[in-house]
Amino acid sequence: MMLLLLFLNAFIVIRTGLGYSAENVVNLKKTLFKTYDKDVRPSLDFSKSLDVDVKLVFHEVDEVNEKSQSISGSGKLKIKWNDNYLTWNESNFYDINQILVPEEAIWKPDIRIHNGRASIGSSESKSKQVKIEKNGDVTWIHFLWFETQCAIDVKYYPFDNQSCDIEFIFLNGDGIWIDSAVVDTDVTEVKDDWIIEKTNSRIVNRNNKQRAQFKLYIKRKPYRVLLEFVFPVVIMAVLDLFTFCIPCDSGEKISYTTTMYLAFSVYTFILSSYLPESSDNSVIAIFLKAMMVIETAIVAVTAIQLRINHHSNNPSPPSWVKVICRLTNKVTCYSNKNKVKVFKEKYSEDLDVDEEISGKDVKRTCDNLDRILFWFFAVAMLLTSLSCLLIVS
Numbered sequence: 001m002m003l004l005l006l007f008l009n010a011f012i013v014i015r016t017g018l019g020y021s022a023e024n025v026v027n028l029k030k031t032l033f034k035t036y037d038k039d040v041r042p043s044l045d046f047s048k049s050l051d052v053d054v055k056l057v058f059h060e061v062d063e064v065n066e067k068s069q070s071i072s073g074s075g076k077l078k079i080k081w082n083d084n085y086l087t088w089n090e091s092n093f094y095d096i097n098q099i100l101v102p103e104e105a106i107w108k109p110d111i112r113i114h115n116g117r118a119s120i121g122s123s124e125s126k127s128k129q130v131k132i133e134k135n136g137d138v139t140w141i142h143f144l145w146f147e148t149q150c151a152i153d154v155k156y157y158p159f160d161n162q163s164c165d166i167e168f169i170f171l172n173g174d175g176i177w178i179d180s181a182v183v184d185t186d187v188t189e190v191k192d193d194w195i196i197e198k199t200n201s202r203i204v205n206r207n208n209k210q211r212a213q214f215k216l217y218i219k220r221k222p223y224r225v226l227l228e229f230v231f232p233v234v235i236m237a238v239l240d241l242f243t244f245c246i247p248c249d250s251g252e253k254i255s256y257t258t259t260m261y262l263a264f265s266v267y268t269f270i271l272s273s274y275l276p277e278s279s280d281n282s283v284i285a286i287f288l289k290a291m292m293v294i295e296t297a298i299v300a301v302t303a304i305q306l307r308i309n310h311h312s313n314n315p316s317p318p319s320w321v322k323v324i325c326r327l328t329n330k331v332t333c334y335s336n337k338n339k340v341k342v343f344k345e346k347y348s349e350d351l352d353v354d355e356e357i358s359g360k361d362v363k364r365t366c367d368n369l370d371r372i373l374f375w376f377f378a379v380a381m382l383l384t385s386l387s388c389l390l391i392v393s
Contacts, residue, residue, distance in 0.1 A: 024094045029101065031093075032086055038107045041175055042083040042136075049177035052109060053080040054168065054212045056181075058188040061196070064152065064162065064218070066276035071150040071164045071216070077142040079109065087136040100129045108140055109176060114167040114211060115149045157275070157282045158225035159392040161197070161217065167204070168212045178203050181212040193221040229271050230284065236264050237291055237381055240298055244374040248309035248366040257302045264295050287388040294380055301373055309366045328368040 150164035
């Protein structure tokens with residue numbers, strides 16, 4: 001019978017993995033907390049500081065708000081320190097080497113987010129228990145949701161990189177020394193169009209109080225913005241260049257360029273609503289404004305070009321049309337071998353030669369303008385795009 005009882009006892013110990021009962025744990029807690037005061041820093045020597053280890057684990061970066069200049073997310077703080085009043089000899093307490101106690105029952109550092117925006121920087125914990133080991137090491141896992149200030153510069157949107165600080169401070173920091181500060185992003189999930197490039201942590205000492213500062217470096221994914229917004233803008237700008245491929249005698253020339261201008265204006269207006277609200281001076285905003293200026297110039301010169309073509313049936317075009325005709329002839333190196341010269345007599349001995357501009361010359365000028373303006377605006381669009389690309393790169 002004795003052998004049977006010993007066998008059953010050994011079997012129960014093996015199955016449970018523990019050689020003690022709940023009553024043994026209750027007795028240990030009564031012994032530890034008999035004279036324990038949670039309002040007193042747990043140091044035997046108050047002339048020495050209490051070393052605290054801080055580890056921040058990011059769970060999720062929820063939002064990067066350019067308008068409010070903030071970043072929000074969630075994670076947990078793993079804080080460790082040694083409580084000199086919560087130690088015991090495990091051999092006297094049935095080999096109990098660690099226990100769990102409510103967090104309200106012991107002294108713990110009052111840690112806050114120093115640069116928080118949601119409130120004064122406090123965070124609500126969902127953890128209700130802390131782990132205490134036999135040598136007095138205390139591990140407190142503090143779950144939190146944070147919203148901190150972050151200077152977000154969208155000048156190079158959508159190729160921008162941001163760095164945000166999350167700073168923690170101990171309000172009861174007198175006598176507390178931060179021994180280490182570590183950040184972990186292995187399980188971090190980032191929403192929207194961001195990725196985490198790297199993280200950094202350091203301990204900052206200001207006004208005789210230490211702060212654990214964690215820096216988060218994030219980068220925006222530009223591909224969605226380029227494919228859905230920038231690429232259609234470039235396509236519409238290229239299509240507007242083909243305005244100069246339509247003959248001036250065609251009645252569709254002005255209607256085509258006006259339609260493209262309206263389409264570009266509407267799309268740019270819609271696109272601006274998707275841009276960050278603080279991106280007025282960003283490269284992409286300047287790019288859109290520059291393309292709008294080019295589109296406006298195309299409509300304007302097309303109207304002038306049609307006005308010139310209107311005088312092709314006029315036997316004597318206005319002087320300003322003649323000036324444009326002569327300029328286009330020089331630019332295109334055109335020389336009329338069959339030109340007609342009219343001699344006007346000023347004085348009896350002095351003759352001035354004036355080249356007569358015919359309607360055929362005016363029509364040729366419109367064709368020359370198509371070639372000149374096509375390449376001029378093509379180069380302007382290319383230089384504008386390359387300049388913006390070089391700036392953001």
